Amino acid sequence: MKKIVDLRHLTAMQLSSRIFYILIGVIVVLFALFWIIGYDMPYDDNPDYSAPLLTDALIWFMIVLTFATLGLAVLGAVNGVRKNKGENVVVNNVPARRISVAVVVGTVLSFVLTYALSSTDALMVNGERFTDTFWLRTAGMFIGTSLLLIVVAVGAIVYGSTRYIR
Known part of the structure; x- marks a missing residue:
């Protein structure tokens, strides 16, 4: 009989990989059900539009x-601050x-600026x-911040890959 794995004994990479695969599985199943079950249901007020049956489930x-x-991000930040308490200011x-x-x-500044500059x-x-x-x-803020963070991430990748020469 196969033993159930104790999550406390997994490394951070093993645990995050398992959570990632579980989330991908749930997302694939949910989106497949969204497209398969009742996707072509007409909207009551205007039959020219469709009202998929599982829209609420997907949104929730x-x-x-x-x-x-x-x-989890806030919990991780609080745990990090509590564990370090002024230590590890400079690591390597x-x-x-x-x-x-x-x-x-x-990140907070980009949220504020993109909110203020949104149409x-x-x-x-x-x-x-x-x-x-x-x-x-609000929609403009999330779209603008997402695009800005993607550009910053690509820039960091390019910078990191060109600076890492052994």
Whole structure:
């Protein structure tokens, strides 16, 4: 009989890999069900539009996943600060604390700037004008910050790959 693996004895990479594969499996199954079950159901108010049956399940899964990720990020940050308590400011001549603070401040600053710079022009959604400025700016903030962070990540990869010469 196969033993159940104790999660406490797994390395961080083994544990994160298993969680990653479980999440990928759940996402694939959920999206497959979304496309297979009731995807072509007509919308009650306007039959020209479709109202997939599992839209609410997909939206709630994304909301739960987002808040779980934010919660785990905050928990990890609190644990890191509590464990180090001023130690490990510089690790192997790398200013670890300064880098961590710069990442947090940079991310928050990018959220604030992209929110302030986002457009409030009305959008056509399902044939109706959507004019709620808060949600228009919020959507613009997430899109703008995502694009900015992707560009920064690609830049860091390019910089890192060109500077790592042995």
